[in-house]
Amino acid sequence: MIALGQFLEVLIGGLMSGVLYSLVALGFVLIFKASGVFNFAQGAMVLLAGLALVRALDLLVANGFPLWVAIVLGIAFAAAIMATTAWLIERFVIGPLVNQDGLTLFMSTIGVTFVIEGAAEMIFGSDVYPLRLFPTDAWFVLEDVFPGGILVNKLDVWGALIAGILVAGLAIFFQRTKTGRALRAVADDHLAAHSVGIPIGWIWFVVWLAAGLVALVAATVWGTKLGVQFSITFLALKALPVLIIGGLTSIPGAIAGGLIVGAGEKIAEVYLGPSIGGGIEYWFAYVLALAVLLVRPQGLFGERIIERV
Amino acid sequence: MPRIARNALILAAVVSGAVVSAPAAAQNEQFIPILSYRTGPYAVNGAPYANGVADYYNLVNERDGGINGVKILVEECETGYATDKGVECYERLKSKGPTGAAFINPLSTGITFALTEKTATDKIPIITMGYGRADSKNGAVFPYNFPLLGTYWSAADIAIQHVAKELGGFDKLKGKKISLLYHDSPYGKEPIPMLQVLAQKYGFEFTPTPVTHPGVEQKSQWLAIRQNRPDYVLVWGWGVMNSTAVKEAAAVAYPREKMIGVWWSGAEPDVTPAGDQAIGYKSLMLQHGAGKFPVHADIEKYVYAKGKGSTDSGKVGEVLYNRGVVNAMLGVEAIRKAQEKFGQKPLTGEQVRWGLENLNLSEARIKELGFDGMLKPIKISCSDHEGTRDGRVQQWDGKSWKIISDWYTADEPLIDPLVRDVSGKYAADKKIQPRECSKES
Numbered sequence: 001m002i003a004l005g006q007f008l009e010v011l012i013g014g015l016m017s018g019v020l021y022s023l024v025a026l027g028f029v030l031i032f033k034a035s036g037v038f039n040f041a042q043g044a045m046v047l048l049a050g051l052a053l054v055r056a057l058d059l060l061v062a063n064g065f066p067l068w069v070a071i072v073l074g075i076a077f078a079a080a081i082m083a084t085t086a087w088l089i090e091r092f093v094i095g096p097l098v099n100q101d102g103l104t105l106f107m108s109t110i111g112v113t114f115v116i117e118g119a120a121e122m123i124f125g126s127d128v129y130p131l132r133l134f135p136t137d138a139w140f141v142l143e144d145v146f147p148g149g150i151l152v153n154k155l156d157v158w159g160a161l162i163a164g165i166l167v168a169g170l171a172i173f174f175q176r177t178k179t180g181r182a183l184r185a186v187a188d189d190h191l192a193a194h195s196v197g198i199p200i201g202w203i204w205f206v207v208w209l210a211a212g213l214v215a216l217v218a219a220t221v222w223g224t225k226l227g228v229q230f231s232i233t234f235l236a237l238k239a240l241p242v243l244i245i246g247g248l249t250s251i252p253g254a255i256a257g258g259l260i261v262g263a264g265e266k267i268a269e270v271y272l273g274p275s276i277g278g279g280i281e282y283w284f285a286y287v288l289a290l291a292v293l294l295v296r297p298q299g300l301f302g303e304r305i306i307e308r309v
Numbered sequence: 310m311p312r313i314a315r316n317a318l319i320l321a322a323v324v325s326g327a328v329v330s331a332p333a334a335a336q337n338e339q340f341i342p343i344l345s346y347r348t349g350p351y352a353v354n355g356a357p358y359a360n361g362v363a364d365y366y367n368l369v370n371e372r373d374g375g376i377n378g379v380k381i382l383v384e385e386c387e388t389g390y391a392t393d394k395g396v397e398c399y400e401r402l403k404s405k406g407p408t409g410a411a412f413i414n415p416l417s418t419g420i421t422f423a424l425t426e427k428t429a430t431d432k433i434p435i436i437t438m439g440y441g442r443a444d445s446k447n448g449a450v451f452p453y454n455f456p457l458l459g460t461y462w463s464a465a466d467i468a469i470q471h472v473a474k475e476l477g478g479f480d481k482l483k484g485k486k487i488s489l490l491y492h493d494s495p496y497g498k499e500p501i502p503m504l505q506v507l508a509q510k511y512g513f514e515f516t517p518t519p520v521t522h523p524g525v526e527q528k529s530q531w532l533a534i535r536q537n538r539p540d541y542v543l544v545w546g547w548g549v550m551n552s553t554a555v556k557e558a559a560a561v562a563y564p565r566e567k568m569i570g571v572w573w574s575g576a577e578p579d580v581t582p583a584g585d586q587a588i589g590y591k592s593l594m595l596q597h598g599a600g601k602f603p604v605h606a607d608i609e610k611y612v613y614a615k616g617k618g619s620t621d622s623g624k625v626g627e628v629l630y631n632r633g634v635v636n637a638m639l640g641v642e643a644i645r646k647a648q649e650k651f652g653q654k655p656l657t658g659e660q661v662r663w664g665l666e667n668l669n670l671s672e673a674r675i676k677e678l679g680f681d682g683m684l685k686p687i688k689i690s691c692s693d694h695e696g697t698r699d700g701r702v703q704q705w706d707g708k709s710w711k712i713i714s715d716w717y718t719a720d721e722p723l724i725d726p727l728v729r730d731v732s733g734k735y736a737a738d739k740k741i742q743p744r745e746c747s748k749e750s
Contacts, residue, residue, distance in 0.1 A: 227582030
């Protein structure tokens, strides 16, 4: 019974961690789905959003604003920063590269990554800034059944709730709104969409803004977990196997991929790790991803790409 | 200097590859490279250390006109705590200045491993104060390595001494469970052989638990710790790994009082992100802790009052800032010592190596330098490149670090056989003929 309780704890903890990875992966999916660009800068955008939020919060609280007002204004400020970033990226990076191939666009986002990281640290500082928007303690459930109970972290539950709301909101946006449908049209074929009057510049601004806002949401959760600091950019690496497994074009796939990666890596680390030296969860996530690639190159939920040759 | 302007300078320096203090080398200047990391995941710990180093060199120039009239010329190079960049920085800077680099201080055990052979060939000392290869204490095999003030094997022994004291004696260690949560890198792995020796001697169960760089995700490690319920967790982390460990410990309700970090896991950035969850967390001290001492008054008077400080004045006196100051002082005093033999002029790395190996700072000299209360006397020799192996334990109370123990001295007779064994294997591997220290003294 103890072993079962421990396994369930690792499984639940892994699933919850996976949802937090999904929060970052959603930003990737959003941009790829709408523009065909693999945005390497998503991790840096999480850092920028988090720094803008926490620095604004600190400043407002220090100047006597009530906490809830500071939170609202801080989020508004961070959203404005992300909107500005989206405009700059569209205007000076992606816009001029319209019609270039995917690799060129991908390379441009690598450049954007370094610029955002450097600018964010230059403007907002490079210390660790604590952010406490959600509770970080734990519940111990089923204590009557399993000795010590099963640990469930409250922050993880908040993360799961937020991810659920995000997915529902994005699904409605893409399926039910005019802008959402335009985004999908642009993703399918830039030129065709442009020829029927869809303003590509505006659409790309909207999609980068949406990805920026998703980054802001991810920053609130990960910032509470780690403190807002440079290491948040490494979350991009945690999101990659999630994307490979879930598929680059599927919002539900980002969630499913996160769950698989989270549970898989945690179970591997706890049960397989000790026998082979430990520290395996980072690369084990990629083992899972490569296994999926072998059988479904487009990911479990991705669209099968069929091209006439 | 306003923060944005300072950060802009740092960014520009990083983009260009170096922070240049004084690019034009005059003939009467002693060149000292500063390998630092002010950006990246370890910047929160690397920057305050680099600030302490830079401010002390500035102090010596501003207050004393240099080391016996020989001005210190520095150039900073950003390594990002990456071994390849560290080697690149070393190669670029080793020959600068009128006599080349006086010594190198990479602030990374990984870079230390990569440079150990190169520095010996180039005859440039590598100072690894409180880090680096523990076996390099043996100067007979490692003439150019100087792990001053304490190796990780000394740290491991001091940590176990403290655990034993809390438990009520070494006999109480038998049957206890002690985990090591370590950064999965040469740094984090370094204490493992010593802890295995200690586990065998005292009969405790030792479990090493690696955390992958940079350490942002530790849930599985802490769930395993919750299941295994160790009596103590030793933390060998750096950067974000430390504060994440404290937070994850709180999440699984592991008592912070039972966590003891190494001296690189016991600074302000390691605990403040965790807020009240960090209360009770302990760490070893590489002798000094936070706080201001007479040397800080000089730094404020001769450096900050002139607007030449490297950081916000409020950060002067933090743990890692102080460590940078101590490290810079030991290097400067080694050069001063070498000048006694080779003359008051810029010296080569080989000459400074002699100064390091003959460094002997008495209590009176430490007081004279303004470090009274931060450091104990240190005496380096051919066979002992560590010099002293004393430490204390501090505990975070939510606002500041409080010293909670008396001094511990690492058990040299216990450590030395391991040092001889491992350094002997290194000498055999590299075909090094160890020096006969008894004939050199």
